[in-house]
Amino acid sequence: MPGDAFEAGPQELVMTLLGSYVHPRETRRVWSGGLVAVLAELGFSDGAARIALTRLVRRGLLQRHREGRTVHYSLTQRTVALLADGDHRIFSLGRRERAAGEWTVLWQNIPESRRQARERLVRRLRFLGFGPYSDGTWIAPHDREAEVVALLDELDVTEHAGLLLGRPSAALDVRRFAGRAWDLDDLAARYAAFVGQFGGYAGREPPDAEAFAVRTRLVHTFRMFPSLDPELPAGLVPAPDCRAAAVELFHDLYTALADPAQRHFDEVTKG
Numbered sequence: 001m002p003g004d005a006f007e008a009g010p011q012e013l014v015m016t017l018l019g020s021y022v023h024p025r026e027t028r029r030v031w032s033g034g035l036v037a038v039l040a041e042l043g044f045s046d047g048a049a050r051i052a053l054t055r056l057v058r059r060g061l062l063q064r065h066r067e068g069r070t071v072h073y074s075l076t077q078r079t080v081a082l083l084a085d086g087d088h089r090i091f092s093l094g095r096r097e098r099a100a101g102e103w104t105v106l107w108q109n110i111p112e113s114r115r116q117a118r119e120r121l122v123r124r125l126r127f128l129g130f131g132p133y134s135d136g137t138w139i140a141p142h143d144r145e146a147e148v149v150a151l152l153d154e155l156d157v158t159e160h161a162g163l164l165l166g167r168p169s170a171a172l173d174v175r176r177f178a179g180r181a182w183d184l185d186d187l188a189a190r191y192a193a194f195v196g197q198f199g200g201y202a203g204r205e206p207p208d209a210e211a212f213a214v215r216t217r218l219v220h221t222f223r224m225f226p227s228l229d230p231e232l233p234a235g236l237v238p239a240p241d242c243r244a245a246a247v248e249l250f251h252d253l254y255t256a257l258a259d260p261a262q263r264h265f266d267e268v269t270k271g
Helices: 010-021 032-041 046-058 077-092 112-127 145-155 174-178 184-201 208-222 243-256 258-269
Strands: 029-031 062-067 070-075 103-108 131-134 137-140 161-166
Touching: 010 032, 010 046, 010 077, 010 208, 010 258, 029 032, 032 046, 032 070, 032 208, 032 258, 046 062, 070 077, 077 112, 103 112, 103 145, 112 145, 145 161, 184 208, 184 243, 208 243, 208 258, 243 258
Parallel strands: none
Antiparallel strands: 029 070, 062 070, 103 137, 103 161, 131 137
């Protein structure tokens, strides 16, 4: 399977692997050589894999443990929390119809000296379903006050941001308005591409190594959707074409391929 199937790069793919196969998250340690090996199966060189692991340690997302000549990695508490948040967004996406209600508007003017905090804020806002409406202003079609207040506090940037809850005017063309923050046509095309890419695996029982590759690719591709899909209220804007089919396919394959994929990961990473 070519490496370019994973658009976000090896660090993001490691996070997908950790979230999908490391259980229990709080205590399990994974052999470094095994992680390098599974990343090689997915198209990344040993050098790229080891650099990714080192950078995740520097970012506080992995803890490195040396036992003689052997190195293992474990998840930090920050990573455990991030993965739990990610699970909620990924597995709830498209599972229930969201009624029209209050929207959240955030504006920020974080200084250049706090650029890292600003970049982290932007990544987390996208995962919460926000879209950029104008320079420094982000909108979400749901009440995200609690999540944003906690995020601003975590990043220590509350003094550089403002928050507002409100409703779009009844005279507003909501789809056109939302189209400034989210590319809705591209989103629909991505859902259709997802169904086309993975639909052929439904009902199959592939060997363990293939199940691992397919399931990892499935999760890694689907986990991008919470950052792209604002889940606009269906009463205001129809759901994207193929989203329901993509969501059903994801859940079906995620479960069907779980056992063989886990067996392969455990076998390669046992050390």
